[in-house]
Amino acid sequence: MIEIKHLRKEYGTLTPLEDVNVTINDGDVISVIGPSGTGKSTFIRCINLLEKPSSGQIIFNGVDITSKGYDIRKARRRIGMVFQSFNLFGHMTVIENIMAAPVDLLGSGKKDAYNKGMELLSRVGLSDKALSYPDELSGGQKQRVAIARTLCMDPEVILMDEPTSALDPTMVSEVQNVIRELSKSGRTMLIVTHEMNFARSISNRVFYMDKGGIYEEGTPDEIFLYPSKELTRRFIHRLKVFETEITSESTSHSAFEEGLNHYLLINDILPSMQYRIQLALEELVWGILLPRYRDPDINISVEYSVDDALCRIAVIYKGEAFDFRESDNRLSLSLLSSIANNIEYSCNKEIEENRVVFTVS
Amino acid sequence: MNKTLKNAKKPACILLTVLLVTVFTLFLAVSSYGGEENSEDQLAFLSEPGVRIGVSNGSIQEYLVSKMFPEAELFYMEKFSGYEALSQGKIDAYVYDKKQMELAIKNGLKGVKLLDQTLGDPTKIALGISDISMIPDLEGEVNRFIGELKADGTLDDMYERWVINHDFEMPEIEEPVSVRCHLMVGTTGDVEPYSFYESNALTGYDIELMHRLAAYLEADLEFMTFDWDSIVNGLKSGKIDIIASNLQMSPERAEEITFSDILYLESNGVMVRDTESDGAGDNTVSKLLSSVKDSFEKTFIKEDRYKLFLSGILTTIFITVLSIILGTFFGFLIFMACRKGNRIANAFARIFDWFVQGIPTVVLLMILYYIVFAGIRIRGDYVAVMGFTMFYASIVYNMLKTGVGAVEKGQTEAAYALGYGDIHAFFRMILPQALPHFLPAYKAQVVALIKATAVVGYIAVLDLTKIGDIVRGRTYDAFFPLISVAVIYFILEWILTTVVKRIERSTDPKMRSPEDILKRIMADD
Numbered sequence: 001m002i003e004i005k006h007l008r009k010e011y012g013t014l015t016p017l018e019d020v021n022v023t024i025n026d027g028d029v030i031s032v033i034g035p036s037g038t039g040k041s042t043f044i045r046c047i048n049l050l051e052k053p054s055s056g057q058i059i060f061n062g063v064d065i066t067s068k069g070y071d072i073r074k075a076r077r078r079i080g081m082v083f084q085s086f087n088l089f090g091h092m093t094v095i096e097n098i099m100a101a102p103v104d105l106l107g108s109g110k111k112d113a114y115n116k117g118m119e120l121l122s123r124v125g126l127s128d129k130a131l132s133y134p135d136e137l138s139g140g141q142k143q144r145v146a147i148a149r150t151l152c153m154d155p156e157v158i159l160m161d162e163p164t165s166a167l168d169p170t171m172v173s174e175v176q177n178v179i180r181e182l183s184k185s186g187r188t189m190l191i192v193t194h195e196m197n198f199a200r201s202i203s204n205r206v207f208y209m210d211k212g213g214i215y216e217e218g219t220p221d222e223i224f225l226y227p228s229k230e231l232t233r234r235f236i237h238r239l240k241v242f243e244t245e246i247t248s249e250s251t252s253h254s255a256f257e258e259g260l261n262h263y264l265l266i267n268d269i270l271p272s273m274q275y276r277i278q279l280a281l282e283e284l285v286w287g288i289l290l291p292r293y294r295d296p297d298i299n300i301s302v303e304y305s306v307d308d309a310l311c312r313i314a315v316i317y318k319g320e321a322f323d324f325r326e327s328d329n330r331l332s333l334s335l336l337s338s339i340a341n342n343i344e345y346s347c348n349k350e351i352e353e354n355r356v357v358f359t360v361s
Numbered sequence: 362m363n364k365t366l367k368n369a370k371k372p373a374c375i376l377l378t379v380l381l382v383t384v385f386t387l388f389l390a391v392s393s394y395g396g397e398e399n400s401e402d403q404l405a406f407l408s409e410p411g412v413r414i415g416v417s418n419g420s421i422q423e424y425l426v427s428k429m430f431p432e433a434e435l436f437y438m439e440k441f442s443g444y445e446a447l448s449q450g451k452i453d454a455y456v457y458d459k460k461q462m463e464l465a466i467k468n469g470l471k472g473v474k475l476l477d478q479t480l481g482d483p484t485k486i487a488l489g490i491s492d493i494s495m496i497p498d499l500e501g502e503v504n505r506f507i508g509e510l511k512a513d514g515t516l517d518d519m520y521e522r523w524v525i526n527h528d529f530e531m532p533e534i535e536e537p538v539s540v541r542c543h544l545m546v547g548t549t550g551d552v553e554p555y556s557f558y559e560s561n562a563l564t565g566y567d568i569e570l571m572h573r574l575a576a577y578l579e580a581d582l583e584f585m586t587f588d589w590d591s592i593v594n595g596l597k598s599g600k601i602d603i604i605a606s607n608l609q610m611s612p613e614r615a616e617e618i619t620f621s622d623i624l625y626l627e628s629n630g631v632m633v634r635d636t637e638s639d640g641a642g643d644n645t646v647s648k649l650l651s652s653v654k655d656s657f658e659k660t661f662i663k664e665d666r667y668k669l670f671l672s673g674i675l676t677t678i679f680i681t682v683l684s685i686i687l688g689t690f691f692g693f694l695i696f697m698a699c700r701k702g703n704r705i706a707n708a709f710a711r712i713f714d715w716f717v718q719g720i721p722t723v724v725l726l727m728i729l730y731y732i733v734f735a736g737i738r739i740r741g742d743y744v745a746v747m748g749f750t751m752f753y754a755s756i757v758y759n760m761l762k763t764g765v766g767a768v769e770k771g772q773t774e775a776a777y778a779l780g781y782g783d784i785h786a787f788f789r790m791i792l793p794q795a796l797p798h799f800l801p802a803y804k805a806q807v808v809a810l811i812k813a814t815a816v817v818g819y820i821a822v823l824d825l826t827k828i829g830d831i832v833r834g835r836t837y838d839a840f841f842p843l844i845s846v847a848v849i850y851f852i853l854e855w856i857l858t859t860v861v862k863r864i865e866r867s868t869d870p871k872m873r874s875p876e877d878i879l880k881r882i883m884a885d886d
Contacts (some may be wrong), residue, residue, distance in 0.1 A: 105780050114883065
């Protein structure tokens with residue numbers, strides 16, 4: 001139903017969307033997830049041309065709506081949109097907000113529009129607020145009205161741009177319930193969201209956006225349980241990653257320490273755990289590996305999982321095969337083994353790569 | 362040490378003050394007492410250093426006083442403010458046309474008296490003639506006409522009737538049978554008995570003279586009323602053919618304009634404060650009431666002056682309301698053109714805004730009237746409407762800019778997302794929400810505009826303020842006409858703001874009742 005080809009969007013020097021190619025089928029309920037600043041909102045706003053794409057095509061029901069001379073108003077009447085900041089019209093009552101577009105743009109009779117609006121309002125549980133003004137409503141109520149307003153145009157597709165992000169935590173579920181109900185109605189929907197569980201439970205497809213496009217897409221299970229790509233995995237497991245290299249040119253201990261400390265600090269890792277991570281790396285790298293290798297090439301990666309409060313550390317060092325557990329630095333070894341769990345050592349002799357993986361909790 | 366010095370100084374100061382006061386009182390007593398016996402001393406006090414003398418700007422009297430009394434401090438004033446300043450002791454003497462001063466005292470000007478002695482040589486009075494008139498050889502025609510009148514004694518007779526006897530009866534002068542040309546005469550209407558308003562119409566020596574001139578030229582006669590400050594501009598820019606308003610042949614003016622032959626000579630009178638007839642002593646309530654009644658009678662009833670006020674009010678309303686409507690319209694137009702960031706439109710708006718906001722409105726009006734429309738005979742009130750429309754358009758443009766800017770961008774996006782077009786979204790969603798942001802400022806600007814129109818007298822428009830001046834010139838009463846004008850302005854402002862408030866309320870969606878909303882919703886079209 002919507003086919004997006006080579007969509008690109010630039011703002012000056014910034015290019016949030018480099019090359020997006022995707023097809024949205026009739027009835028799809030798609031969650032768009034990803035770190036902030038990766039162009040999720042830009043992507044969804046390009047679909048109804050609220051953002052004008054720099055290049056590329058968007059084909060809606062076989063018509064290229066990006067082509068010159070196409071009257072975008074026609075497409076927008078069939079593509080509903082729900083905004084993060086609700087954007088209800090402040091000078092109109094709730095029912096007028098809902099009726100305005102059908103009466104003004106679709107030529108509906110006022111009575112029909114009113115009846116339909118009231119029916120939609122009762123569907124979102126707000127029929128008693130018909131004559132209230134938007135500023136008399138709570139955030140959750142506003143967003144439900146905004147959804148009813150969109151529905152009153154009978155759109156084929158509904159775009160939702162972070163519909164619950166501006167809400168108090170207590171109001172998130174009332175809006176999510178409305179969207180969940182809607183997702184069962186068979187209407188095509190695209191939802192940009194940060195609520196992972198919600199995204200997983202309502203959608204049949206998930207787009208993970210990063211690196212200027214749709215980085216990985218799949219079913220909720222594919223994305224949330226078995227992400228195949230590294231960035232997706234990190235995002236899903238909410239992994240905070242610190243990577244650094246220690247080579248013969250850069251063996252500065254203080255620079256390493258500074259980088260690590262900054263990382264530990266900004267990710268709110270508990271002080272006791274911070275200490276253990278620092279100590280483990282200290283003993284392994286400076287206590288055992290550096291004295292051993294004259295020409296070191298060591299790659300350190302620290303992944304902290306917010307969900308599990310667990311830290312996974314991988315140290316890869318090049319050179320002759322050497323199981324660090326055979327080191328004669330007994331003190332370092334005993335300290336390390338008291339901190340690290342699930343220690344694994346492997347060695348690829350062909351490329352002379354040693355790999356140590358362990359966890360710290 | 363310091364203290365003793367101060368203490369020693371104190372008695373000396375007091376002594377000196379007492380001495381000065383005594384001398385001053387004595388001097389006043391002598392000067393007011395010995396009027397008749399000691400006529401040669403009458404003007405002596407003008408030579409004293411620091412004496413405050415009132416004169417009209419650019420008049421012969423100014424020239425004379427500054428020549429004869431270089432030590433004096435000059436105060437430039439209009440005629441009426443001169444009388445007022447004198448009676449309130451703000452100046453010591455007022456030098457002006459003696460015949461007009463005599464008339465003012467005859468008409469009840471209080472607290473002042475006219476010295477018998479006159480100042481310098483008599484002043485020559487003539488007509489001012491435009492060099493760029495459409496009437497061929499206007500100067501020659503006018504001088505031949507004056508020569509004829511002088512020869513058959515008409516001019517003397519006119520002077521006798523108007524200026525000496527104060528016989529304000531305008532004789533019948535036959536209108537020309539066929540009209541050869543159009544004669545536009547500029548006058549001030551504030552120099553009784555030469556040019557003044559009686560019963561809503563101009564009359565006086567100069568007016569009669571112009572009727573005769575029109576008959577002589579077989580011309581169709583029209584008068585235009587100017588301020589003294591701008592009447593010469595009017596002549597030079599070709600708005601009028603002739604100035605007829607007891608015009609003095611001052612050397613400065615002679616450089617600027619062409620004068621006709623001399624009509625008559627006028628001596629320069631000196632008016633001083635009359636301390637004896639100071640009415641300040643008897644201020645009982647009944648006296649006050651009767652004087653208010655008297656003032657009211659003089660200001661509104663006598664010679665049907667309320668008609669003058671009515672026409673002034675209508676002019677003020679005409680200019681204000683039309684400027685508001687047109688200004689709002691054009692301001693809106695400019696805003697709509699600039700809204701989408703069109704570069705040419707924005708550059709134009711910026712320059713327009715800078716120009717109109719950067720200069721005082723009175724200067725803007727005068728530029729329009731005397732420079733832009735120089736030589737074009739356009740009515741002053743139309744030019745006023747044009748000027749104030751520009752002024753108001755720039756205000757409305759700026760108000761719209763801030764008002765619309767205050768509406769969140771999301772409102773436009775929501776309308777677009779529903780399928781509204783740009784203009785439709787603006788009028789349906791954005792403008793109604795911008796209105797509450799700028800209507801209060803708009804209301805204030807309406808009041809500001811009414812007040813601002815008070816300067817249109819500069820371009821020969823007889824608005825409320827100017828009418829107040831004219832009436833003041835006839836009644837020699839500062840207080841009542843000024844207060845009346847102020848009160849009328851208040852009423853006009855009240856009416857206009859009430860109208861805007863109405864609009865404000867009717868456009869505020871939150872003022873509707875729920876029943877109203879439902880009725881509107883259900884009204885099937």
